[in-house]
Structure formats: C-alpha cells, structure tokens
Amino acid sequence: MVVALCAAVGCSFSDNRKEAEQLAEKYFSTMQGENIEGVLPLYSTRFYLVTPRADWLAFLQNQRSRCGTPKSHTLVTWNVLNSFGTNSGTTTTLVYDVQYASCRVSEKMTIFKPSGGKIQIQGHFLTPKAGIQNDKGDSQPTLTT
Numbered sequence: 001m002v003v004a005l006c007a008a009v010g011c012s013f014s015d016n017r018k019e020a021e022q023l024a025e026k027y028f029s030t031m032q033g034e035n036i037e038g039v040l041p042l043y044s045t046r047f048y049l050v051t052p053r054a055d056w057l058a059f060l061q062n063q064r065s066r067c068g069t070p071k072s073h074t075l076v077t078w079n080v081l082n083s084f085g086t087n088s089g090t091t092t093t094l095v096y097d098v099q100y101a102s103c104r105v106s107e108k109m110t111i112f113k114p115s116g117g118k119i120q121i122q123g124h125f126l127t128p129k130a131g132i133q134n135d136k137g138d139s140q141p142t143l144t145t
Contacts, residue, residue, distance in 0.1 A: 017078055020119065023119055027109070028070050043122075067100035069100065071101055072099045076095045088115045089114035091110060095107070
C-alpha cells in the first residue's frame with residue numbers, strides 16, 4: 001500500500017511539474033513575440049496585489065529594451081509542493097537559465113494551481129547573470145513579489 005501511495009504521489013508531482021512547465025513555455029514563447037502584454041494574463045491576482053499590472057508591464061518592457069527577446073531557456077532546477085487545507089493547491093518552482101539577445105538572466109517562477117482552480121504565475125524573480133547591464137556597471141534589480 002505504501003508503494004502504491006508513493007507511486008501515485010510521484011506521478012502527481014510529475015504531472016504538476018509538466019503543467020507548470022507548459023505555462024512557463026507559454027510565457028517564453030509569448031515573450032519572443034512582439035506583444036509583451038500577452039503574458040500579463042498568465043499572472044495571478046495575488047501577484048498583481050503586490051506588483052501592479054502597469055508596473056510589471058513597464059518592468060518587462062525595460063527588460064526587453066535592455067536584453068532583447070529570449071533566445072533560449074534551460075530548466076536548471078524545479079520543486080513541487082502540494083498543500084492541503086487552507087490555501088490548498090500545488091506550488092511549483094521552476095528556475096531557468098535564459099539567454100536573451102544581449103544578456104543572460106536567471107528566472108525563477110513560482111507557479112500556483114489552487115485545488116480545482118487555474119494555474120498561474122504567482123512570483124517571478126529575474127537575476128542578471130551576464131550581459132549589457134553588468135558591462136555598464138549597473139544592475140537590474142531582482143523583482144520580488
């Protein structure tokens with residue numbers, strides 16, 4: 001019975017990770033295009049309580065002007081946490097190494113899917129690794145929500 005439970009939970013983690021990765025892929029593919037505003041619906045109401053929508057759009061536009069569009073991204077690490085009771089749902093953390101046209105950034109996305117609800121980005125942290133902003137002696141702040 002314990003083995004069956006562990007197998008079921010393991011499959012659940014794998015499915016949750018895949019669903020979160022699909023959302024991240026949607027984010028990256030949208031960011032490669034011209035319509036930056038297209039990623040805004042991927043973020044949760046909770047995200048926008050901390051970071052107003054207009055501020056996040058301005059941040060993404062600034063990121064685009066400094067670094068260009070994302071050219072490639074590689075998943076570096078991930079974590080899945082299932083919560084029960086109050087605020088039940090699945091929190092998946094994905095960390096990507098992202099190569100933009102003119103800089104490299106570590107992007108950490110916290111993705112939450114409430115039980116029976118819609119999966120959305122709840123936190124997004126960008127940390128410069130290399131590129132134009134570091135070459136000029138300034139650094140782009142890590143945005144925390």
